[in-house]
Amino acid sequence: MTLNNSTGDVTGRIIPDRMRSSFARVLRSWETILIVVAILIFVTNSFLSPYFLNAWNLSDATFNFTEKALIAFAMAMLIIAGEIDLSVASIIALASTAMGLAMTAGAGVPVIVLTGIVTGLVCGVVNGALVAGLGLPSIVVTIGTMSLFRGLAFIILGDQAFNGYPKDLAFFGQGYVWWVISFELVLFAICAVIYWALLHRTTFGRAVYAIGNNATAAQFSGIRVDRVRFLLFLLTGLMSGIAAVCLTSRLGSTRPSIATGWELEIVTMVVLGGVSILGGSGSIPGVVLAAVIMGLVTFGFGLLNVPGIVMSIFLGLLLITVIALPRLLQRK
Amino acid sequence: MKPVLCLRGISKSFPGVKALSGVDLDLYPGEVTALIGENGAGKSTIVKVLTGIYQPDEGTIEFDGQPVRFPSADAAAKAGVTAIHQETVLFDDLSVAENIWLGHAPRTRWGLIDRMEMRKAAARLLESIGATLNPDARLGDLGIASRHMVAIARALSIEARVVVLDEPTAALSHQEIHELYELVEKLKAQGKAILFISHKFDEIFRIADRYTVFRDGQFVGSGKMTDVTEGQLVQMMVGRSVDQIFPARTRQTGEPVLTVAGYSHPTEFADIGFTLHRGEILGFYGLVGAGRSEVMQALFGITKPSKGAVRIEGQIRVIRSTTEAVAAGIVYVPEDRGRQGTVKGLPIFQNVTLPSLGAVSRGGFLRMSEEFALARSYTQRLDLRAAALDQDVGLLSGGNQQKVVIAKWLATKPRVIILDEPTKGIDIGSKAAVHAFMAELAAQGLAVIMVSSEIPEVLGMSDRVIVMREGRIVDEVEGDRMTPETLVRAAAGLAAAA
Numbered sequence: 001m002t003l004n005n006s007t008g009d010v011t012g013r014i015i016p017d018r019m020r021s022s023f024a025r026v027l028r029s030w031e032t033i034l035i036v037v038a039i040l041i042f043v044t045n046s047f048l049s050p051y052f053l054n055a056w057n058l059s060d061a062t063f064n065f066t067e068k069a070l071i072a073f074a075m076a077m078l079i080i081a082g083e084i085d086l087s088v089a090s091i092i093a094l095a096s097t098a099m100g101l102a103m104t105a106g107a108g109v110p111v112i113v114l115t116g117i118v119t120g121l122v123c124g125v126v127n128g129a130l131v132a133g134l135g136l137p138s139i140v141v142t143i144g145t146m147s148l149f150r151g152l153a154f155i156i157l158g159d160q161a162f163n164g165y166p167k168d169l170a171f172f173g174q175g176y177v178w179w180v181i182s183f184e185l186v187l188f189a190i191c192a193v194i195y196w197a198l199l200h201r202t203t204f205g206r207a208v209y210a211i212g213n214n215a216t217a218a219q220f221s222g223i224r225v226d227r228v229r230f231l232l233f234l235l236t237g238l239m240s241g242i243a244a245v246c247l248t249s250r251l252g253s254t255r256p257s258i259a260t261g262w263e264l265e266i267v268t269m270v271v272l273g274g275v276s277i278l279g280g281s282g283s284i285p286g287v288v289l290a291a292v293i294m295g296l297v298t299f300g301f302g303l304l305n306v307p308g309i310v311m312s313i314f315l316g317l318l319l320i321t322v323i324a325l326p327r328l329l330q331r332k
Numbered sequence: 333m334k335p336v337l338c339l340r341g342i343s344k345s346f347p348g349v350k351a352l353s354g355v356d357l358d359l360y361p362g363e364v365t366a367l368i369g370e371n372g373a374g375k376s377t378i379v380k381v382l383t384g385i386y387q388p389d390e391g392t393i394e395f396d397g398q399p400v401r402f403p404s405a406d407a408a409a410k411a412g413v414t415a416i417h418q419e420t421v422l423f424d425d426l427s428v429a430e431n432i433w434l435g436h437a438p439r440t441r442w443g444l445i446d447r448m449e450m451r452k453a454a455a456r457l458l459e460s461i462g463a464t465l466n467p468d469a470r471l472g473d474l475g476i477a478s479r480h481m482v483a484i485a486r487a488l489s490i491e492a493r494v495v496v497l498d499e500p501t502a503a504l505s506h507q508e509i510h511e512l513y514e515l516v517e518k519l520k521a522q523g524k525a526i527l528f529i530s531h532k533f534d535e536i537f538r539i540a541d542r543y544t545v546f547r548d549g550q551f552v553g554s555g556k557m558t559d560v561t562e563g564q565l566v567q568m569m570v571g572r573s574v575d576q577i578f579p580a581r582t583r584q585t586g587e588p589v590l591t592v593a594g595y596s597h598p599t600e601f602a603d604i605g606f607t608l609h610r611g612e613i614l615g616f617y618g619l620v621g622a623g624r625s626e627v628m629q630a631l632f633g634i635t636k637p638s639k640g641a642v643r644i645e646g647q648i649r650v651i652r653s654t655t656e657a658v659a660a661g662i663v664y665v666p667e668d669r670g671r672q673g674t675v676k677g678l679p680i681f682q683n684v685t686l687p688s689l690g691a692v693s694r695g696g697f698l699r700m701s702e703e704f705a706l707a708r709s710y711t712q713r714l715d716l717r718a719a720a721l722d723q724d725v726g727l728l729s730g731g732n733q734q735k736v737v738i739a740k741w742l743a744t745k746p747r748v749i750i751l752d753e754p755t756k757g758i759d760i761g762s763k764a765a766v767h768a769f770m771a772e773l774a775a776q777g778l779a780v781i782m783v784s785s786e787i788p789e790v791l792g793m794s795d796r797v798i799v800m801r802e803g804r805i806v807d808e809v810e811g812d813r814m815t816p817e818t819l820v821r822a823a824a825g826l827a828a829a830a
Binding site: 018202203204216217223281 | 672693718
């Protein structure tokens with residue numbers, strides 16, 4: 001027998017659903033700040049360089065962030081759940097190496113692509129099993145697998161490189177779907193929508209937020225905490241595999257040092273997007289905006305012939321400024 | 333006599349709530365002032381104002397007749413205001429002495445920590461409060477009572493003139509409470525002004541000299557304890573007269589819902605067996621550490637039992653996770669509300685729907701309007717006080733957070749609801765509401781298990797009482813045998829009175 005709801009007399013006072021109107025909430029949100037920053041950078045760039053406002057150049061600019069952003073979506077969910085995956089760039093290296101091996105064995109484009117994606121998934125399973133299955137801390141586990149996965153790539157390749165991928169593979173990293181719209185940009189947009197829906201509209205996404213805020217209470221509320229954690233590592237592995245396909249296709253070759261340092265750029269993108277590094281809060285639109293901002297900055301500086309090291313100094317300052325700003329404004 | 337600390341017209345607002353509006357509070361040297369009020373009356377807020385954690389929006393604080401401000405917790409401590417909180421944060425891996433002196437340890441002339449002096453001073457402090465503890469002992473190796481003494485020693489390690497005791501007896505046994513009373517007497521004799529916050533009237537009448545009552549963030553009255561009766565205080569607290577009597581229930585238990593047999597755990601409990609019926613409230617009484625919560629958490633899929641069978645409506649169910657427990661119709665309202673009950677950071681409505689996500693979604697996609705509808709109906713049934721359903725649950729008072737946890741479980745339409753110390757740390761008004769609600773649930777056919785250490789509650793609410801001791805069931809009491817003596821003797825391992 002279950003409890004009969006209708007007999008409980010509703011005597012309590014009425015509580016309104018929402019405190020503020022949705023407009024007021026949007027205005028105060030992190031995403032609004034990011035939009036303003038993005039517009040500022042866009043306008044500044046277009047004044048500084050005559051080549052900036054050119055459809056093809058802007059299209060080229062998107063390649064600066066699309067591959068990283070694919071992983072950043074999954075990473076955002078992982079960080080919101082209070083975990084992290086620092087092995088993503090190494091997964092790219094291993095997945096790309098696996099693609100090279102498949103190519104050497106004479107496989108066609110579909111098999112090569114599948115090899116990259118499945119390798120990513122397998123790496124995700126390894127991370128997920130160690131964190132969710134054995135209950136090890138994810139930062140330690142993924143620092144370990146970061147060395148492990150890239151180490152495997154180095155053992156297989158040494159100082160060699162895989163070259164000579166089939167021509168058709170180039171579509172995933174160099175192809176255009178329509179006019180200046182690249183395949184990667186379309187993939188980025190589709191994944192943004194999928195991840196937005198997954199995080200903000202599904203029961204899985206709700207579990208992610210609950211776990212990130214209080215994993216114990218989430219477990220005490222009937223949430224399968226370890227399963228959610230496992231699936232999240234699977235997702236970052238999957239997205240790293242997909243990114244490996246795009247990157248390998250774009251470069252046309254595989255070296256074991258491929259995508260070095262991307263894990264920190266991806267974490268930067270996620271944090272700049274307003275995801276709390278302590279877990280519990282953040283959004284996919286924020287990550288999309290952060291990706292665009294980082295792409296615009298990199299591209300604008302490239303047009304101005306600014307050296308890469310200055311670029312990373314600027315990105316570092318931008319990250320700290322954007323994170324510190326709300327804190328400073330709150331104090332007053 | 334002149335008060336040492338004088339708060340006048342203190343107001344403090346948070347988004348959506350006015351926690352305090354123009355309250356007064358006086359503390360006198362060598363006297364205990366009891367601060368009385370329901371949950372949400374503003375007791376915790378005034379303590380935080382007093383200790384410099386919150387800044388009041390309005391009002392003045394006078395210390396020895398001089399107006400002062402406490403811009404930080406440090407400033408309040410320097411002025412001589414110290415507080416012993418309900419849950420003091422201590423460090424398991426540090427020694428007793430290090431815990432006491434953390435942050436203000438005595439220094440050598442080179443600026444390094446003077447460990448010799450620190451140990452000696454810690455030993456002196458511990459002795460002054462009558463605690464026989466080794467200052468070098470690792471805190472994590474101590475029992476709850478000893479940890480509490482360390483917390484008190486830490487609070488007194490600054491030259492305090494005002495001591496705040498925020499529900500100090502909530503987690504203590506009888507003997508420990510007795511020792512605490514003696515300590516309070518010592519502090520009084522030293523001329524310290526003491527603010528004592530408690531929900532227990534017997535202890536207020538025992539140790540307080542004066543009282544101050546708050547209600548809904550407002551000052552209601554104050555005076556000497558000798559001039560007031562319990563009834564008058566309750567009247568002031570709730571603004572209405574509260575029936576202290578438990579809700580009248582006619583016992584009408586139906587067929588068995590939950591049958592547990594031979595239930596054992598390697599370390600926590602052994603050979604637990606009982607049957608719970610429809611419409612029944614089954615009390616579990618025992619001392620702290622008797623294994624009651626552990627049994628309940630095993631039934632809820634948190635800990636794994638080593639053997640035994642659980643049947644629900646006659647069918648064997650294996651419960652390996654909380655998800656399976658909820659699916660089987662067993663839900664658990666935990667004792668540790670802050671850590672296990674509510675997900676702070678998520679709004680109220682999302683807390684309520686968390687175990688029912690399947691019911692408010694289609695194919696994994698959430699329906700926001702259904703979420704709100706579900707949350708609305710159950711929070712209203714429990715008479716939740718909140719500004720809005722999208723408010724962070726962490727902003728609610730303890731009693732209201734408890735209502736959110738109960739609402740969350742009722743929304744899953746359970747067969748068995750287990751309440752672990754459901755009224756611990758809750759004021760009289762909310763207590764009566766929780767009791768009435770439990771009675772209503774049982775009347776509707778829900779099977780209720782109530783774990784409680786409060787004898788009046790156990791006797792007043794339960795149809796039957798199971799007494800546990802050291803991980804085993806030692807007695808099952810009903811009818812005429814339901815007396816305080818029977819429960820206490822069984823729980824303490826004494827032979828039944830002749």
